[in-house]
Every structure is written in C-alpha cells, then in structure tokens.
Amino acid sequence: xxxxxxxxxxxxxxxxxxxxxxxxxxxxxxxxxxxxxxxxxxxxxxxxxxxxxxxxxxxxxxxxxxxxxxxxxxxxxxxxxxxxxxxxx
Numbered sequence: 001x002x003x004x005x006x007x008x009x010x011x012x013x014x015x016x017x018x019x020x021x022x023x024x025x026x027x028x029x030x031x032x033x034x035x036x037x038x039x040x041x042x043x044x045x046x047x048x049x050x051x052x053x054x055x056x057x058x059x060x061x062x063x064x065x066x067x068x069x070x071x072x073x074x075x076x077x078x079x080x081x082x083x084x085x086x087x088x089x
Contacts, residue, residue: 042066043076045085 042050042063050062069079080086 040067040070042070043080046076046080046083049083049085 046066047063050059050066053059053062066079066083069082070076073079073082
C-alpha cells in the first residue's frame with residue numbers, strides 16, 4: 001500500500017525536476033526584443049504633440065524623437081516629461 005502512494009509522489013518530483021532542467025535550455029528573449037520602440041503604439045497625448053506641427057517632415061521628426069526617447073527611457077511618463085507634457089498616473 002505504501003508503494004502505491006510513493007510511486008505517484010516520485011513521478012511528480014521527477015516531473016518537477018525535469019521541467020526545471022528544461023527551463024535551463026529554453027531560449028530567452030531579451031527585454032529589448034519584447035518591446036521594440038519602433039513597434040510600440042505611441043500614446044495619444046504624445047501623438048498630439050507631433051500632429052501639432054504643420055509640415056509632414058516635422059511630424060515625422062517629432063515622432064522619431066519620441067521613439068528614441070522611449071528607447072532610452074522605457075517609461076512613457078519619463079518621455080512625457082522630456083517632451084514637456086507632464087505625467088499621467
């Protein structure tokens with residue numbers, strides 16, 4: 001009777017250890033790869049700053065600056081502060 005109880009417990013322990021071993025060989029994605037600043041949607045308040053420009057080239061330049069600042073700061077509130085908008089909590 002004890003053997004009937006111990007086999008399932010041994011199986012669960014072995015499966016747990018095997019899953020930990022598989023995690024060591026699993027490919028890892030970097031944080032930068034997960035969130036590319038050029039594929040992230042820009043918040044509407046920051047887009048409003050860009051669309052306030054009259055020329056298309058100026059709008060594109062402002063969007064480029066916003067994306068570069070997001071790439072460096074990785075926080076939209078810090079980008080807003082850098083662009084002179086403020087914070088949204």
